[in-house]
Amino acid sequence: MELRHLRYFCAVADSGTFSRASKELHVSQSAISEQIADLEREIGGALLDRSQRRARLTPQGELFLAEARKTLVASERAVDIARRSLKGEVGTLAIGFFLWGAGGFFARIIREYRKLHPEIRLSLYEMHTWVQMDALVSGKIDLGFTRPLEPPYDRTLRAELLYSDPVVVAMPVDHPLAGETVQASDLSAEPFVMCERAVTPALFDGILALCSKAGFSPQIVNSSTTWSGVLTLVESGEGIAMVPSGARHLRTPGVTFATIEPETTHIGIAIAWNPENMGPIQRDFLKLVLANREKIQSSGGY
Template sequence: MELRHLRYFVAVAENKGFGVAARLLSVSQSAISEQVRDLEDEVGTALFDRSNRRIGLTAEGEQFLEDARGILRLADQAVENIQRSLRGEVGTLTIGFFTGGTGSFFPQLIKEFRRRFKGVRVQLMEMPPGLQHRALQNGALDIGFTRAVQSVDARVLSSEHFQTEAIYAVLPIDHPLAKRRSILLRDLAQEQFVLNDRKYSPAVADKIFALCAQAGFSPQLGASATNAPGAIALVQAGEGIAILPGGSRLLNNKDVVFVPLADKGATVELVIAWSSQHETPVIRSFLELARKKSRKTDRTG
């Protein structure tokens, strides 16, 4: 039994005749009659009462019609599901992000994607950039909002610039330089620095060391943190000053101030990354929307 048999049978049953069904399906009446006969032979009973001029269903035919319609609906739904999957409209998507690095655009982007792609189950995972890169490679994440991908990972990960963030000095509110509108890194050469562990954010750590070298000094390192909230907490505790990207300003409180660095090149990238090996239509749908969002939100502050 094939779907063709069921479609012919349903067309004849719903249109009360072989001729009308043949015209609707653009096939010959003899072809439909032959296929329906084959179907009746297979199920072992007559499905149509042919004793009258007007074709009608037998009792068995009435029962079979219900089941045939259900099978055809499922078949059509299966095809539609495949088409939706190919268009990236159904499936699952696991997105990595890190605290202090997503700004206000991130929740807006997620909400818009969920609204447009209701058939996609979105899961969000908070994860430092360094760990995101590993998770993208092993398939634990599909998309990562992260920092620039290191060269060792760039062989297997694709990434695109999403946003440019200015870098800020995070100072205690009573620090002598706290009221400056901007600050040069060389003015902080004698300070003790609180930095994020390079293991968790290598791109930012490398950029800070490069800026310090450009300013002519090596930073005095104090306590380290695994993320921006931890670094801010250490500044509050008097452990030193921190250097953080602008997205961390969303975590600001009354005990610290963010002063932009005036040094040339004091910016860092936020990128969107994914594994080409694990790329799916759902990932491509998200990337397309994210790219549109990126063109509207790229900033240097």
């Protein structure tokens, strides 16, 4: 059974005669008659009563007509959805992000995208940057708001830098150096809490380079695999920490932040994707993000 069998049958049922159905479909009357006869043989019984001038539906034909119409509507919807999907108008989009790194711009981008593409189903996943890399490779997510690519992911993934986040000093609110700014050299005698190098090797090395340029090597007394963990250790009095300024938004009450002078170290926030998994939906989202890059940069991501 093919869709044309259903179309021919519905046309005869609606018009009442084979001749009218032939004109409406621009198909020969004999072809329509043959196809409906084939349909009846496949079903095993008559769907039309041809004993009178008008072709009337048998009771079985009435039941079949209702289901045939549903099938045709469903097939038309399937074609429409496929065509719209090819244009990026319907479908799904999975996006990875890490909360404090995405900043206020992330929520604004998502809201704007939902307005522009209300029929795209968005799935948002909060995950560490290194988890995002594997998720992009495996196809679990389509795009990720993450750190700039590092080996080996820079060989298979692509990314665009959105803005650079300056490194600031986190310290307990009652620390003697607490204030708006601090000289890097003033931190030489302080115990340091670090985010483990495996998490953000570029930033870890950048902090060491900043300290070296200021004339000292940091005394690392503790570490954590998360920035929230680093701030908890700082709040507990374990030491100070150099962190991306976005960490301010993790809202740790007992911690204050100071700008480092001179400001020399930054860590980037990028949008990354797997070129093998890019389709019209992914490209539309990426285009929207990049169109807003100047606004993101001017606001520092917030």
